[in-house]
Amino acid sequence: MDFTGSFARFENGELYLENLYIAPYEKGSYTNVDPRRKRKLLLHRHELNKLRGKVEQKGLTLVPLKIYFNERGYAKVLLGLARGKRAYQKKEEDKKQALKRALEEL
Secondary structure, X not given: OEOOOOEEEEEOOEEEEEXXXXXXXXXXXXXXXOOOOOEEEOOOHHHXXXXXXXXXXXXXXXXXXXXXXXXXXXXXXXXXXXXXXXXXXXXXXXXXXHHHHHHHHO
């Protein structure tokens, strides 16, 4: 499983997990599905409304933090609310990385 670049998005009142890589079954055949396909997340209506309100009002993004199986064999996804970096934060980080690379070359 690879969480890099994965996120959850609302579409038509439902929550979908996108860009999460789950390796295809090795012994599968041509019926294996795309490893990065959209996956629908099942939540109660009040949970969906609560998350939608936070995402729309505060400009946050839902990201998967952990996937595990419970005792009944169901896959569970732990979601977190994240705020993206601002432009000035990205510029500062780029400067730090460039300085670090320059020091390593010496």
